[in-house]
Amino acid sequence: xxxxxxxxxxxxxxxxxxxxxxxxxxxxxxxxxxxxxxxxxxxxxxxxxxxxxxxxxxxxxxxxxxxxxxxxxxxxxxxxxxxxxxxxxxxxxxxxxxxxxxxxxxxxxxxx
Amino acid sequence: xxxxxxxxxxxxxxxxxxxxxxxxxxxxxxxxxxxxxxxxxxxxxxxxxxxxxxxxxxxxxxxxxxxxxxxxxxxxxxxxxxxxxxxxxxxxxxxxxxxxxxxxxxxxxxx
Numbered sequence: 001x002x003x004x005x006x007x008x009x010x011x012x013x014x015x016x017x018x019x020x021x022x023x024x025x026x027x028x029x030x031x032x033x034x035x036x037x038x039x040x041x042x043x044x045x046x047x048x049x050x051x052x053x054x055x056x057x058x059x060x061x062x063x064x065x066x067x068x069x070x071x072x073x074x075x076x077x078x079x080x081x082x083x084x085x086x087x088x089x090x091x092x093x094x095x096x097x098x099x100x101x102x103x104x105x106x107x108x109x110x111x112x
Numbered sequence: 113x114x115x116x117x118x119x120x121x122x123x124x125x126x127x128x129x130x131x132x133x134x135x136x137x138x139x140x141x142x143x144x145x146x147x148x149x150x151x152x153x154x155x156x157x158x159x160x161x162x163x164x165x166x167x168x169x170x171x172x173x174x175x176x177x178x179x180x181x182x183x184x185x186x187x188x189x190x191x192x193x194x195x196x197x198x199x200x201x202x203x204x205x206x207x208x209x210x211x212x213x214x215x216x217x218x219x220x221x222x223x
Contacts, residue, residue: 103155
């Protein structure tokens with residue numbers, strides 16, 4: 001199993017551009033999450049999904065959108081990128097509530 | 113909502129010594145407390161977790177304790193080794209799985 005994979009590893013965006021961060025898991029997990037990690041700030045939940053077709057906002061959803069058309073994929077869309085969205089983005093998945101969340105390797109995003 | 117505070121932010125220990133990281137949480141309904149280790153350039157990885165019906169859990173050199181009355185939990189690493197150098201995050205969950213993470217502790221183990 002590859003686990004949780006994320007692409008791209010690194011990206012530079014100009015202010016106002018848009019992009020999609022890809023996340024795929026091959027563990028047949030129903031639950032998937034997107035976090036952002038800023039230096040010294042821990043992980044903040046952006047959006048999460050409890051299954052295909054079901055998504056909900058986390059702690060910091062503004063400026064982002066998600067979709068979940070399949071169990072495996074959970075892309076994160078940035079519209080009109082802003083410098084405040086410079087961060088490292090992690091996707092995670094879990095089998096159920098109260099179980100281990102498995103994290104991908106992260107996408108480092110720089111908005112200039 | 114849940115608020116998790118983690119201390120210290122950095123911890124330097126000599127190889128072979130013990131390391132202790134402490135976290136406090138605010139929501140008395142929290143009942144799941146995982147600890148994650150993040151190595152440079154990688155995603156966090158679960159190293160141990162504890163649920164509210166247990167006061168202590170141990171896995172080789174790693175142990176976690178939970179005091180529900182005081183709303184705090186701690187990670188203990190004994191006989192530290194250079195490969196223990198990493199950032200460690202505590203987290204707490206009160207609802208279906210929305211973890212609230214602490215800010216992290218940078219642990220440096222010096223030979």
